[in-house]
Amino acid sequence: MYTRLDQLRGYTRERLSRVLLESGGTPQARSERESYTQLYTDDIVRYDAAEHGLCFGRLDMDDGETRRIGRIGIRDEDDFATPLLLDWRAPLARPFYLATALSPDGVARRLHLRTRNRRVTGLSDEHLSGAADAGRASADGGAARDATSAGVAGEEALLTALEQARTGRMSDIVETIQGQQDTIIRSGHRGVLVVQGGPGTGKTAVALHRAAFLLYTHRKQLARSGVLVIGPNPTFLDYIARVLPSLGETGVLLSTIGDLYPGVTAEGTDGRAAAAVKGSLDVIAILKKAVRDRQGVPDEPITVRFDGYSLRIDKKMCTRARGRARSSRRPHNLARPLFRSVVIDALADQLAETIGTSVVDGSNLLSAADLADIRHDLRQDQEVRAEIDALYPELTPQQVLSDLFASEDRLRSAAPGLDDDQVAALLRPAPAGFSDADAPLLDELAELLGVDDSAEQDRERSRWRRQIADAQGALDILTGSAPQDLEDELDPEILMAYDLIDADELARRHDTAESRTAAERAAEDRTWAFGHVIVDEAQELSPMAWRMLMRRSPNRWMTVVGDTAQTGAVDGASAWDDVLSPYVAQRWRLAELTVNYRTPGEIMAVAAPLLAAIDPAQTPPVSVRDSGHPPESVATESERIEESVAEVVAALPPVGTAAVLCTPELVDRLRHLGGDRVDVMPVADVKGLEFDSVIVVEPDAIIGGSERGLADLYVALTRATQRLSVVHSRVLPRELAGLRAVGGVPAAARPAADDIAAGAGAAAAEATAAEAAR
Numbered sequence: 135m136y137t138r139l140d141q142l143r144g145y146t147r148e149r150l151s152r153v154l155l156e157s158g159g160t161p162q163a164r165s166e167r168e169s170y171t172q173l174y175t176d177d178i179v180r181y182d183a184a185e186h187g188l189c190f191g192r193l194d195m196d197d198g199e200t201r202r203i204g205r206i207g208i209r210d211e212d213d214f215a216t217p218l219l220l221d222w223r224a225p226l227a228r229p230f231y232l233a234t235a236l237s238p239d240g241v242a243r244r245l246h247l248r249t250r251n252r253r254v255t256g257l258s259d260e261h262l263s264g265a266a267d268a269g270r271a272s273a274d275g276g277a278a279r280d281a282t283s284a285g286v287a288g289e290e291a292l293l294t295a296l297e298q299a300r301t302g303r304m305s306d307i308v309e310t311i312q313g314q315q316d317t318i319i320r321s322g323h324r325g326v327l328v329v330q331g332g333p334g335t336g337k338t339a340v341a342l343h344r345a346a347f348l349l350y351t352h353r354k355q356l357a358r359s360g361v362l363v364i365g366p367n368p369t370f371l372d373y374i375a376r377v378l379p380s381l382g383e384t385g386v387l388l389s390t391i392g393d394l395y396p397g398v399t400a401e402g403t404d405g406r407a408a409a410a411v412k413g414s415l416d417v418i419a420i421l422k423k424a425v426r427d428r429q430g431v432p433d434e435p436i437t438v439r440f441d442g443y444s445l446r447i448d449k450k451m452c453t454r455a456r457g458r459a460r461s462s463r464r465p466h467n468l469a470r471p472l473f474r475s476v477v478i479d480a481l482a483d484q485l486a487e488t489i490g491t492s493v494v495d496g497s498n499l500l501s502a503a504d505l506a507d508i509r510h511d512l513r514q515d516q517e518v519r520a521e522i523d524a525l526y527p528e529l530t531p532q533q534v535l536s537d538l539f540a541s542e543d544r545l546r547s548a549a550p551g552l553d554d555d556q557v558a559a560l561l562r563p564a565p566a567g568f569s570d571a572d573a574p575l576l577d578e579l580a581e582l583l584g585v586d587d588s589a590e591q592d593r594e595r596s597r598w599r600r601q602i603a604d605a606q607g608a609l610d611i612l613t614g615s616a617p618q619d620l621e622d623e624l625d626p627e628i629l630m631a632y633d634l635i636d637a638d639e640l641a642r643r644h645d646t647a648e649s650r651t652a653a654e655r656a657a658e659d660r661t662w663a664f665g666h667v668i669v670d671e672a673q674e675l676s677p678m679a680w681r682m683l684m685r686r687s688p689n690r691w692m693t694v695v696g697d698t699a700q701t702g703a704v705d706g707a708s709a710w711d712d713v714l715s716p717y718v719a720q721r722w723r724l725a726e727l728t729v730n731y732r733t734p735g736e737i738m739a740v741a742a743p744l745l746a747a748i749d750p751a752q753t754p755p756v757s758v759r760d761s762g763h764p765p766e767s768v769a770t771e772s773e774r775i776e777e778s779v780a781e782v783v784a785a786l787p788p789v790g791t792a793a794v795l796c797t798p799e800l801v802d803r804l805r806h807l808g809g810d811r812v813d814v815m816p817v818a819d820v821k822g823l824e825f826d827s828v829i830v831v832e833p834d835a836i837i838g839g840s841e842r843g844l845a846d847l848y849v850a851l852t853r854a855t856q857r858l859s860v861v862h863s864r865v866l867p868r869e870l871a872g873l874r875a876v877g878g879v880p881a882a883a884r885p886a887a888d889d890i891a892a893g894a895g896a897a898a899a900e901a902t903a904a905e906a907a908r
């Protein structure tokens with residue numbers, strides 16, 4: 135198979151270099167060359183991506199057929215193009231992921247193959263049907279108890295994959311996708327599919343593999359319309375960025391909500407109070423009012439000079455013009471011509487009254503044509519235009535939003551319902567950049583303002599007219615330069631250029647073809663309708679963010695993955711129905727993932743009481759393995775916290791990644807403990823990530839640090855793939871009773887987390903053992 139892969143790569147490289155060497159030719163030839171360049175480049179990317187772990191599985195079917203499963207499909211060179219390797223996404227490959235001893239689906243034996251640099255380094259096989267000893271044939275590790283209870287397939291391969299030290303980048307799971315996950319990845323549901331699952335259940339992995347699957351299955355449609363993947367922050371996008379390319383897919387747009395508005399990059403996040411206002415649908419009314427406030431009516435009349443006369447633009451005239459513009463229900467910028475024309479008409483009448491009134495009987499001596507001339511001249515007059523435009527200016531979303539947040543007057547006028555604290559939270563100096571929560575507001579404003587592209591359209595129309603005229607000229611020259619001897623006695627049998635092509639068609643051929651991918655074009659186009667939208671950590675999205683996303687997904691074909699127990703955002707989701715029903719009513723489907731592939735059993739046992747405190751109705755996912763490292767707590771004193779964390783960091787194993795997770799305030803104190811392998815991060819930034827070792831510092835400060843503090847702590851505890859340590863000077867919440875205390879000052883008092891969440895954080899820290907016993 136590798137020989138064939140090399141061959142294919144060689145052919146494609148050769149073709150690509152041939153195409154790249156060609157130059158000149160007709161525009162059509164040029165555009166064909168561009169498409170081939172793209173096609174060959176994509177193929178080479180796919181071949182390169184398949185280099186590692188090209189073939190990872192084999193199915194021996196009951197009827198003697200053998201199927202080999204790999205990252206891409208490869209056919210032999212023979213006349214029948216015999217399949218050598220099946221793409222993991224092909225329907226025939228499916229039993230590799232789904233077959234079990236109970237339901238073997240025609241599979242007699244399944245083989246998992248591990249390779250490194252083209253060498254087989256290990257294999258494991260399972261006999262599924264036929265044999266009386268159906269079950270695993272190979273020996274495997276001691277974690278079979280959990281694995282079996284979770285119903286996993288290909289245990290040995292899976293457990294080997296899960297035990298690998300993390301690199302700080304997510305890898306694909308194509309070799310060990312589990313049945314529950316496979317069903318979601320290949321789901322044929324054409325509406326909104328919600329994937330709910332606890333931490334580590336593979337939601338992100340499943341979402342990305344679904345993107346790859348859909349691109350494979352619906353390539354034609356999705357290559358044109360593109361797939362959008364939304365993640366919570368740039369760190370997370372970096373973390374997942376390699377998964378799709380490793381599956382050979384590059385045409386997917388990864389973005390945060392903050393960066394989804396074209397031309398704007400979110401430069402920060404808001405405080406909780408500002409984020410709450412910006413995330414709520416109530417902000418729409420504020421934005422509408424902010425736009426209306428820009429549609430001015432002068433208190434004092436404005437005088438303009440025109441043709442030596444003074445004309446007055448007054449309140450009454452502007453109120454009428456504004457009423458006309460508003461009642462058209464057009465977006466602000468598109469209603470400007472209406473405003474302008476009502477004011478121009480009124481000014482023309484004013485002028486006509488001054489210059490055209492008969493001194494005899496007071497009647498107007500000007501004809502309709504005279505009036506039309508006056509209106510035309512007024513429209514062309516720079517000063518008149520400038521005054522009218524200043525009253526009803528062309529606006530951009532960026533301008534309206536920065537002006538709104540830069541001025542207390544504007545803000546109070548647009549949002550009379552906000553209290554002083556909220557206004558103070560929203561205000562910021564004018565040239566400040568935009569935040570994550572601003573992107574949906576810019577998008578909303580773009581809808582309210584509209585884009586007046588009539589000038590652009592005029593330019594495009596005249597460009598097209600010129601192009602046709604040029605083409606016509608070219609055809610004339612071609613015909614005119616036909617040999618003279620033919621000219622005299624034109625032979626009707628001889629083909630002339632006109633017989634083959636007309637000017638319109640020739641012009642069209644001169645139009646250069648679009649060579650960017652759908653994802654690249656979509657990134658620059660606010661009105662782009664994506665073929666499929668995937669939202670990760672979807673519980674964090676505010677109602678305004680949902681509104682923005684739904685505009686990008688008019689067909690409502692979406693995969694939404696998240697966990698409502700991990701919601702940290704103030705305006706995030708507590709129930710899927712609340713966020714989705716405004717857009718799709720009840721027409722969304724829920725799929726659940728229940729097995730935890732990341733967090734070992736020992737850590738989940740510690741985290742489970744916390745989940746019960748967040749939402750007693752939720753069951754924690756079952757860990758697929760134990761790590762053999764019981765989670766520990768280290769009690770210390772508040773002034774020794776840095777020292778104690780440093781000691782735990784120093785005792786970390788020599789390989790693998792680690793993170794110190796704490797409140798933002800503590801991050802500043804502990805940052806110097808970070809390094810190549812150790813990140814020091816606030817809990818809010820750690821969503822979706824994972825590390826081999828996790829050190830959580832001052833858990834009750836995390837709980838007390840936000841309204842959703844319990845969820846934040848739950849997220850922090852469940853990031854570890856191997857080891858968890860908790861360092862604390864304040865008391866441990868009672869929910870963390872499962873930790874094994876090591877060294878340091880003994881942890882005596884343990885009030886329940888809900889006491890702390892109820893605002894008793896500091897007091898609880900002082901609590902005595904007797905109080906805790908209560």
Ligand SMILES: Nc1ncnc2c1ncn2[C@@H]1O[C@H](COP(=O)(O)OP(=O)(O)OP(=O)(O)O)[C@@H](O)[C@H]1O
Pocket residue numbers: 292295296305306307310311312315331332333334335336337338339340697700731732821822823824852
């Ligand atoms: N079938 C699988 N085979 C191998 N590894 C898997 C499998 N499923 C999940 N994993 C691994 O488990 C870890 C957790 O997966 P992932 O990050 O997708 O979970 P999640 O549900 O998104 O978690 P969270 O909600 O905590 O962000 C990852 O390292 C992932 O590669």
